[in-house]
Amino acid sequence: MKIAVCISQVPDTATRIKIGSDHKSIDPNGVTYIINPYDEFAIEEALKTKEKIGGDSIVYVISVGDDSVKETLRKALAMGADEAVLLKSSSAKDSIGIAKALAEEIKSLGCELVFCGKQSVDYDSGITGQLIAEMLDYNCVSVVVDFKLEGNKITAEREIEGGREVVETELPAVITAQKGLNEPRYASLKGIMAAKKKIIAEKPAVDSSSFTEILDMHLPPSKQPGRILGTDKSAVPELVRLLREEAKVI
Amino acid sequence: MKKFSGVDYFNIETLYTDEERMIRDTVREFVENEIIPIIEEYNRKSEFPVHLVSKMAELGLFGPTLPSKYGCAELNNVAYGLIMQELERGDSGIRSFASVQSALVMYPIFTFGSEEQKDFWLPKLATGEKIGCFGLTEPDYGSNPGGMITRAEKVEDGYLLNGAKMWITNGTIADVAVVWAKLDGVVRGFLVEKNTKGFTAPEMKGKHSLKASVTSELIFDNVLIPESNLLPKTEGLKNALMCLNQARYGIAWGVVGAMMACYDTALNYAKSRVQFSKPIAAYQLTQEKLVYMLTEITKAQLLNLQLGRLKDKGLLKFTQVSMAKRNNCEKALEIARMSREILGANGILDEYPVMRHSANLESVKTYEGTHEMHTLIIGEDITGFPAFD
Numbered sequence: 001m002k003i004a005v006c007i008s009q010v011p012d013t014a015t016r017i018k019i020g021s022d023h024k025s026i027d028p029n030g031v032t033y034i035i036n037p038y039d040e041f042a043i044e045e046a047l048k049t050k051e052k053i054g055g056d057s058i059v060y061v062i063s064v065g066d067d068s069v070k071e072t073l074r075k076a077l078a079m080g081a082d083e084a085v086l087l088k089s090s091s092a093k094d095s096i097g098i099a100k101a102l103a104e105e106i107k108s109l110g111c112e113l114v115f116c117g118k119q120s121v122d123y124d125s126g127i128t129g130q131l132i133a134e135m136l137d138y139n140c141v142s143v144v145v146d147f148k149l150e151g152n153k154i155t156a157e158r159e160i161e162g163g164r165e166v167v168e169t170e171l172p173a174v175i176t177a178q179k180g181l182n183e184p185r186y187a188s189l190k191g192i193m194a195a196k197k198k199i200i201a202e203k204p205a206v207d208s209s210s211f212t213e214i215l216d217m218h219l220p221p222s223k224q225p226g227r228i229l230g231t232d233k234s235a236v237p238e239l240v241r242l243l244r245e246e247a248k249v250i
Numbered sequence: 251m252k253k254f255s256g257v258d259y260f261n262i263e264t265l266y267t268d269e270e271r272m273i274r275d276t277v278r279e280f281v282e283n284e285i286i287p288i289i290e291e292y293n294r295k296s297e298f299p300v301h302l303v304s305k306m307a308e309l310g311l312f313g314p315t316l317p318s319k320y321g322c323a324e325l326n327n328v329a330y331g332l333i334m335q336e337l338e339r340g341d342s343g344i345r346s347f348a349s350v351q352s353a354l355v356m357y358p359i360f361t362f363g364s365e366e367q368k369d370f371w372l373p374k375l376a377t378g379e380k381i382g383c384f385g386l387t388e389p390d391y392g393s394n395p396g397g398m399i400t401r402a403e404k405v406e407d408g409y410l411l412n413g414a415k416m417w418i419t420n421g422t423i424a425d426v427a428v429v430w431a432k433l434d435g436v437v438r439g440f441l442v443e444k445n446t447k448g449f450t451a452p453e454m455k456g457k458h459s460l461k462a463s464v465t466s467e468l469i470f471d472n473v474l475i476p477e478s479n480l481l482p483k484t485e486g487l488k489n490a491l492m493c494l495n496q497a498r499y500g501i502a503w504g505v506v507g508a509m510m511a512c513y514d515t516a517l518n519y520a521k522s523r524v525q526f527s528k529p530i531a532a533y534q535l536t537q538e539k540l541v542y543m544l545t546e547i548t549k550a551q552l553l554n555l556q557l558g559r560l561k562d563k564g565l566l567k568f569t570q571v572s573m574a575k576r577n578n579c580e581k582a583l584e585i586a587r588m589s590r591e592i593l594g595a596n597g598i599l600d601e602y603p604v605m606r607h608s609a610n611l612e613s614v615k616t617y618e619g620t621h622e623m624h625t626l627i628i629g630e631d632i633t634g635f636p637a638f639d
Contacts, residue, residue, distance in 0.1 A: 189311070192323075
């Protein structure tokens, strides 16, 4: 079986983001990129699925972006994915544009099972997996925390508000991964050396017009410094007054 | 706390290959997730975190430069050095475990062992199924191993081993000991397996240093070693010293990890600790310490990189390893002590890693050739006069 994992590279969560001079993108200087953490769960689940079903299954990792994404793809190969595809695009795409490019590639590779992270932690749209499923007419289970594949049948547990639900569906399908699905493996040293010899195929991403346009990007307002009214109970009346009259929360 | 992102003032990053960087980052992440959160607790109770063995093996940290047919990753020596560096940012004791397994057990079996010994032991040592130790030092013979008392005597079924070794990392938990003993006056290597009659390995207690690592005595009382457990290609003390040279190479890299941990801790602390009206980082005396630390780290990093590149080209001289081991250990210990000074009283708590590193480095400066012995090794090399027998 052919399994696809769609991955995205995102700024390291410890990075302090600066807005670019165009006010529509982030300033890439000094930003280190990592695999989107939810995509790591997707990679792990694809590898576990491959190990379980055995045979001549192939795990492809696919990403849309520029040359800088190669390092992230290489890391996925080091974890154990078999082949990588970089769909090259120099201009920024919105979620639909990215989903379209990924869906086209999944179709041409003939992958029946697709794993994605439930969202990327940079733009947080959280819809790419579902869009791919719609475009390919595949089944889709999102925000998955437990996944089983028996033959053609999928049993997946997903997080819902205040609880969990178990759903059944069948291949072909897109699964979006939530934290808790598994514990992603480290890329082993042997894996890193083996990844050197694996192929990263480069193709142009299909062109598509964006449905949305970024008008402006700005940082959240900086936090106001706190005010200390006092350190003992004599400060309480003033605190209550301010909460009532200034903050208007009580 | 801010995530550790390395110390690299001279953009040395660009001198590593993509694989070397990826390997370092993987081990760094492993150390961040698996070692740093638990190490103070194990250090406090003087216990080796034995559960890390299988995890380190899974990552491929044992014998990583050896051929893939034994299950190893076939890395170059710079990558190996970076592994040691990252492990020691966690703890010198954990790095010591990996050093011993790789450089002092797998290396001699690979280099001096028979095909049968290699095929049997190396894959098991790589997966951590078996743990090894290395017995050279004796209670009365440290810097002068040639004086060793441990003897092997040829008997009908093999060799009879008598004597004792001391300061043996991993000794008590080891399944196999690479033991050096004199056979007809010539130092040879033997594989002594756990539970062999007459062989005991009591743990040495009361250490103030390398507390998260097992240190033992090895006692041999008429231990019968089968013929097949002699390392056939050993032919003198120089073979044991070749092993030490491997281990010293790893130490030169490893201590840079400890330096980075101490510097990073001191820098972050100094920037946030306010005394009088400003952070202590704003005072000239603190800045001088931080600049000294960073400068020494940068020098050690460049020394190591060239050392590794020479080793990969087969051009490395053992005296160069001595220089790197000697310099880097001394500077690491200085940096650890300086970091403790910047942290003031907080520096003595195990809420911070610096006192643990400082205590560990007291051992690291001494083991695998004391500072003094490395001085004399280099001294002899440049003057032609040996200052010791």
